[in-house]
Amino acid sequence: MTKPQQFSPPRGTCFMSIIAIIGNKGGVGKTTLAINLATLLSEQAATCLLDADPQGSILHWAAMVDNANMPAVFDATANVGNAVAQYRDDYQHILIDCPPQLQSEQTQAALASADVVVIPVLPSPLDLWATVAVNEGIASARESNPDLKALLVINQMEPSTKLSKLIRDVIQELGIPAATTTLNRRVVYRASVLQGKSVSQMGRTGAFAADEMRNLLAEILAI
Template identity: 30%
Template sequence: MDANQSLRIVAVVNQKGGVGKSTIAIQLAATLSRRCRVLVVDVDPQQSSVWWAGNARAGLPFDFAGRQHPNVLVRLRELHATYGVVLVDTPRMLEDTKPVETVLDAADFAIVPLTPEPLAVEPTIRTITTLIEPRHVRHAVVLNRIDPRIPTQLSTWQALLDFTWGIPRFDTHLRQYKTHADAPVLGQVVTTLRDNRSTAGVIADVTRLGHELSGMLEPAPVGSW
């Protein structure tokens, strides 16, 4: 992804809570900051990203807007000379989907985190079929919290996405590591972690996801979306 390209707004979305939206938004922002200037916008009333950023103090390699009303995204196109990517951390949706609809109306791409648990399936599919697809927003699921100790877990969930549900996904997945759970409390991101035996997997996963997302944010071929 060229830093001179126009602004890309990326929404991290799922109607289900607890699937890792804030973790993915913050960690992706950190790794993408190596390639362009990045802004994170938090529209989630729970303010998980705000709390994380507060714990990091001045240690974040990207700009953070704090909690904002979704309507602010309408004006973000004016920032194209300043930012290459804006990542939007969105709330879970119970009955009121309007804030997320507003975000998706402005988004160029949607990342849909999915954890390998049955209760996450229905909300994830509903998010895609009722909110993302009708808006023709390019999107992909990222499998999150994959347990490396379960040999068939990754292949099973990849097959479900590919063949059972027919949902686009990232080739990259994020494995379950204690470092991810500790990072918000410690205010750490992949660019500030010491690269050692306990952090190498986290750094590698997020870096790969950042590279793959950058490729997906390139202009779509004519006739596709």
């Protein structure tokens, strides 16, 4: 097991982050990342998770949660910009789970408000090529949000070195930096949601997943 990196900010520093999980494809892991990253952040600092997807997956998950150590969850589908403005003074970290359409008003508002956008992608060239539109969306969001940072995350990786190398080669052509950490395909990502938990709350079954998620979070906070 690789040693998870440290992701907590230095003591005494004022550190705030707005992280949007976006994409132009369904089922790539946006909600999974949002739940797990927000839960890890909530162990360190006041964190809220905004459900900006009309599918309401985060709200469904939150209804199953039976644990005090969880991020606060709010429905932000009606107006993401207003929700960010409303909660930014009360929470150190805000995560936004977006619908699978780049052009949706929720994703556009998230692009306008975020410090960082995280884009999960499946390890397939077809999925990666679909992110070209995301790159264009980020470029146009930077006209009004010039400091916006972006990070691709390969999710549901299969243990294949050859595939991993091929995928890295395709990613290089896309123009969006990719996280060094990849998330493997693991049953615990599904099982944890069913139990209203994050992978870091699944004990030994979730240990590998929790480690990769901590490593990813450290990368996101460092960009």
